[in-house]
Amino acid sequence: MPSTHNYLMPHDQKGADISESASETRQYISFTIGQEEYGVDIMAVREIKAWTDTTHLPNTPEYMRGVLNLRGVIVPIFDLRCRFGMGLTQATNMHVVVIVQVGQRMVGMLVDAVSDILTIAKDEIQQMPQMERNIDDEYLSGLVTVKDRLVALLDADLLFNQQSIENGVVLGKAALGDK
Amino acid sequence: MGLRVLAVDDSKTMRDMVGFTLRNAGHEVIEAGDGEDALGKLGNDRVDLIITDINMPRMDGIALIKELRAHHIHKSTPILVLTTESDNSKKNEGRAAGATGWIVKPFSPDKLLQVVAKVCP
Amino acid sequence: MPQEFDLNQFKVTYFEECQDLLETAEEQLSILQAQLGDVDVETLHAIFRCVHSIKGGAGAFNFTGLIEFSHILETTLDLLREGKIQPDHNLVDCLIRSNDVLGTLVHMAQKEIEPSPDIWKTIASELEKYSGLNITTSAASLNEEDVSPLLASVAGYNLTAEEEEEQGWGLFLENILPPSSQMSSEMEKDDQGWGLFGDEPEIENNTETAHCPELTKPHYRIRFVPEPHLLQFANEPLLLARELKTLGDCIAHVDVSRLPKLADIAPDVAYLSWSFDLYTDRSIADIEEVFEFVIDDCQLDIQLVDNREQIEVTSDVADSPQDEALADLAGDIQPRESTPVPRPQKEQSLSKTENKKVDMAANGNVSAPMVSSIRVELDRVDRLVNMVGELVITQSMLKQQADELANNAGLRMTQGFEELNARTRELQESVMAIRMQPVKSVFARMPRLVRELSAKLGKKIDLITSGEMTEVDKTVIEQLMDPLTHMIRNSVDHGVETPDERRAAGKPERARIYLRAEHKSGRIQIEVSDDGRGIDRDRVLAKAEEKGLIERDVEIDAQAIDNLIFTPGFSTANSVSDVSGRGVGMDVVRRNIISLGGRISVFSTPGEGARFLMSLPLTLAVLDGMIVKCGAEKYIIPLTSIIESIHPVREEIKSLMNGGTLVSVRGQYIRIVNLHHLFNLKDAITDPAESLVVIVETERYGYVGIMVDELLGQQQVVIKSLEENYDPIAGVAAATILGNGKVALILDVDGLAEMEHGAEKRRKNKSLQRQVFLTGE
CATH class of the missing domain: 1.10.287 (Helix Hairpins)
Known part of the structure; x- marks a missing residue:
């Protein structure tokens, strides 16, 4: 069963409250992929663990790195670098898997390293400029500058919503059909 | 001051509700699923009050009351029967068997406590 | 810490309980049906209890629709168990349908949908016809005026019920109060009979005027004379007096005139009586309510005293010190359970008590609780x-x-x-x-299915079940319903003939369908058999040819023809009836069963009947598997589907034009599933002659051979869902976790066979296309 105990979990869970104040802050866990830095809402993060070998799932998209056993639950791991079209991650045990809860599902994101916990006020978040990066900006909820670093905030729900996973499966099947 | 109450009903929902209400009011509640179960759980231990349903498998409330009234330990223990409004004949039967009073289902927690207070000192 | 009394917290239990009750009711109704003519009253009691309990809870949660209908149903059931009406086929049928409606209402209550009365109107009027008819006849001796209230009271709509509802507990008063004329004369008489508290002659005259109660409020004079046996119901006059006191100012007068000499006092006999002067704004009903529980065991009269005369008082119940004395006296004379066992006053009473004690002890032995169980959240x-x-x-x-x-x-x-x-x-x-649960819960639904279907089709069928207590895992139970329903439907619809046909065939009109369950070599085997016409092989064959399921003029044995009914897309029904049509047939049943790791087979004798045997694992939570290696990956193949594994020699391998491969096993060609190819695995053995071929049985493709590198061993594995966090993957049934903590995939052999088939087809199409190009069309 997924543990909700996490040393990274903030004690103050007021973030869940819906108040639209501009100064309202949220916490994000930031991680790096190559030179780029991303953030994901800390409330969605269930666990962070070092990369271990996964079990490959046949006929799935390349960025689907297989499944691993998280205390008895089978969790699929997505290679974010690959997902963003930057090629496969040559994963070692120095790499990190960030397990997030997306709706009813638990999925893992393979990233290079976790870097920080950021506290970001709503009004600090800028809208995505078009064509800024080489990833689909539909998965980003905004940009924020932290100590001169540009951090792209990921919307895990959008990134891993069922539709895009299914699309992935469809893509994989199409790839198979071509053989 | 807490009473020791034996609640007998084959419906767990009812047992839960009676149990919850009485425990909340500081009473101790022993639950039984039918008459035989009740007698088994009671044995020779005294309780301050017995609340029992009428319609139950194995041993119904009427038979239970008769047993209890014939028992030297329980003969003077107040017994309330849980009835529904259509149970008039059952109610009378319960009384004839020796019940102290009755509570009509459904009941509010307040009503239950009020009736309990009515028969327990 | 007192918690908020929140009804919702009991709902989960209630709905769980309802489910059980509905099932029990259905089961008992089936039994009742079988008992018609010789009904065991306990069956009726059991059904009544189910409905009664559902109603009880519904009342607590105020599910009005459910209350109303369960009440109507309960009324009929009550008349039945009282023997006032007799059950017959129609009535039982009506009750069964009522139970369904009850189920619907429970379901709606659970979903918090307010049901429209239309849901039960029809069936309710049918029920009322049964209950109503009877009441009129049994009440024939009463005059008409009396009948309607009686009807009303049976239906539970009488005034008393409403009053009670308001109060939450009942009253017996209206028919008990003596006429007031009588009361007043009694009052006078009693006035003289009242003794003073303590009844000591020297105190008797020591009556004093009490502190003045608030005389502005209405004054009631209440005379309360307990019957001697009152205490035997554990009622306590002292408590009544206290309760009266809560209504207003109250002055109690005790009458000890009936008190015998100390030596003659029996501890459980009520000797004292009281009169109270009560000054209160409360209604007479409120006062009556105080005496509600004792009303049948006392003389009670309550009178409003018009002229507010000055009263002479002996004691104020709560406040005066005499009150305590009263309490003491009451305590001494009328021992409650806290009083030591009284000294026996009479030989007779002693022996009586002792006898009862012995009885009780004897009963205690036989009435020890039977198998106890607890309800645990799944x-x-x-x-x-x-x-x-x-x-x-x-x-x-x-x-x-x-x-x-x-x-x-x-x-x-x-x-x-x-x-x-x-x-x-x-x-x-x-x-x-x-x-593990007995299959009873699934079996219990079949009698009704048979009843309804046979009625619809004009067939006469007895369903005979056995082995209901055979247990399987909950996961299997859940999956059992659909295939079983389908098999039974199939038997009723296709297997069993109409009574005319049966007569013509020299068979009894009533057909039989057997439903049996038993444990067999670590699995559960369920058999559905009938004494119907058996499988019509000519028709099956014709149908299969027509649908292109088999090639024409191919020699095919009887058993194989029978098995054609499991072929996808096969349905022998001439019309898509609403019985077993809907485009699904035994092929779906077979697929479901196989996906559960089960098998199904059919044995048929034309004219004598058909027998379906279905075998399923006892659980879907664990599985005995063979661990195989293919490339760097390890997979599990369910042991149940494995026939054998072979190391083929090169001569036994035959390559097909479409890229497929066959292997000859004892003269039979079996298609090879190229696992490494289908799963795109690197470093796997690609030459069938060097690999190991695991022959498995599939649903659609018969035997196929899965090509793997090697077998690693057999192991029981815990089945884990892949779909919990991801999507279904072709060729993979589920996942498990191996000893090293790694996930391994459990293969879906049917899916693999299908993938292989598809891959070959695509290759074939491609080569066809190429040919088209080559011929330069």
């Missing part, structure tokens, strides 16, 4: 099952590591692990046993 059990699964995995991980240890230490450890392994298995079995 989640908790599932968690336990998971945890034990984890334990098994961890243990096999440890064992693996111990095996790697060289020398004696390793050996001893291995021995220890074997012992631990045995214990763990035991533990796992015990835990799995918690989820």
Whole structure:
């Protein structure tokens, strides 16, 4: 069963409250992929663990790195670098898997390293400029500058919503059909 | 001051509700699923009050009351029967068997406590 | 810490309970049906209790629709069990349908949908016809005026009921109060008979005027004379007096005139009586309510005293010191359970008590609680099952590591692990046993299915079930319903003939369908058989040819023809009837069963009937699997589908034009599934002659051989869902966790066969296309 105990979990869970104040802050866990830095809402993060070998799932998209056993639950791991079209991650045990809860599902994101916990006020978040990066900006909820670093905030729900996973499966099947 | 109450009903929902209400009011509640179960759980231990349903498998409330009234330990223990409004004949039967009073289902927690207070000192 | 009384917290229990009650009711109704002519009243009681309990809870949660209908149903059931109406086929049928409606209403209540009365209107009027008719006849001796209130009271709509509802507890008063004329004369008489508190002659005249009660309020004079047996109901006059006091100012007068000499006092006889002067704004009903429980065991009269005369008082119930004395007196004379066992006053009473004591003890032996059970949330059990699964995995991980240890230490450890392994298995079995349920819950729904279908089709069928108590895991139970329903439907619809046909065939008009369950070699076997016409092979054959399921003019044996009914897309019904049509047939049944790791087979004798045998694993939570290696990956093949594994020699392998490969096993060609190709695995053995071929039985493609590198061993694995966090993957049924903590995929052999088939087809199409190009069309 997924543990909700996490040393990274903030004690103050007021973030869940819906108040639209501009100064309202949220916490994000930031991680790096190559030179780029991303953030994901800390409330969605269930666990962070070092990369271990996964079990490959046949006929799935390349960025689907297989499944691993998280205390008895089978969790699929997505290679974010690959997902963003930057090629496969040559994963070692120095790499990190960030397990997030997306709706009813638990999925893992393979990233290079976790870097920080950021506290970001709503009004600090800028809208995505078009064509800024080489990833689909539909998965980003905004940009924020932290100590001169540009951090792209990921919307895990959008990134891993069922539709895009299914699309992935469809893509994989199409790839198979071509053989 | 807490009473020791034996609640007998084959419906767990009812047992839960009676149990919850009485425990909340500081009473101790022993639950039984039918008459035989009740007698088994009671044995020779005294309780301050017995609340029992009428319609139950194995041993119904009427038979239970008769047993209890014939028992030297329980003969003077107040017994309330849980009835529904259509149970008039059952109610009378319960009384004839020796019940102290009755509570009509459904009941509010307040009503239950009020009736309990009515028969327990 | 007192908690908020929130009704919602009881709803979960209630709905769980309702489910059980509905099932029990259905079961008992079936029994009742079978008992017609010789009805066991306990069956009726059991059904009544079910509906009664549902109604009780519904009342608590105020599910009005459910209350109303369950009440109507209960009324009929009550008349039945009282023997006032007699059950017949129609009535039982009506009750069965009523139980369905009840189920619907429970379901709606659960979904918090307010049901429209239309749902039960029809059936309710049918029920009322039964209950109503009877009441009119049994009440024939009464005049008409009396009948309607009686009807009303049976239906529970009488005034008393409403009053009671308001108060939440009942009253017996209206028919008990003596006429007031009588009362007043009694009052006068009693006035003189009142003794003073304590009844000591010297105190008798010591009457004094009490402190003045508030005389502005209405004054009631209440005369309360307990019957001698009042105390035997554990009612306590002192409590009544106290309660009266809560209504207003109250002055109590005790009458000890009936008190015998001390030596003659029986401890459980009420000797004292009282009169109270009560000054209160409350209604007479409120006062009556105080005496509600004792009303049948006393003389009570309550009178409003018009002229507010000055009253002489003996004691004020609560405030005066005499009150305590009263309490003491009451305590002394009328012992409650806290009083020591009274000294026997009469020989007779002693022996009586002793006898009862003996009876009680004797009864105590026989009435010890039977098998007790607790209700546990399924989640908790599932968690336990998971945890034990984890334990098994961890243990096999440890064992693996111990095996790697060289020398004696390793050996001893291995021995220890074997012992631990045995214990763990035991533990796992015990835990799995918690989820085991008798198939009864599924079987219980079949009688009605047969009844309804046979009525619809004009057939006469008896369903005979056995082995209902055979247990399988909850996961299997859930999956059993659909295939079984379908098989039964199939038998009723296709297997059993109409009564005319049966007569013509020299068979009894009533057909029989048997439904049996039993444990067989670690699996559950369920049999559905009938004495109908058997499978019509000519028709099956014609249909199969027509649908292109088989090639024409191919020699095919009887057993194979019978098995054609399992071919996808096959349905022998001439019209898509609403019975077993809907485009699904036995092929779907077979697919479902196979996906559960089960098998189904049919044996038919034309003119005599058909027999379907279905065998299923006892649980879907664990599975015995063969671990195979293909490239770098390990997979599990369910042991149930494995026939054998072979190392083919080159001569036995035949390549097909479409890129497919066959292997000859004892003269039979079997299609090879190229696992490495389908799953795109690197470093796997690609030459069938060097690989190992695991022959498995599939649903659609018969035997196929899965090509793997090697077998790694057999192991029981815990089945884990892949779809919990991801999507279905072709060729993969589920996942498990191996001893090393890694996930391994459990293969779906049917899916693999289908993939292989599809791959070959695509290749074939491609080569066809190429040919088209070559011929330069």
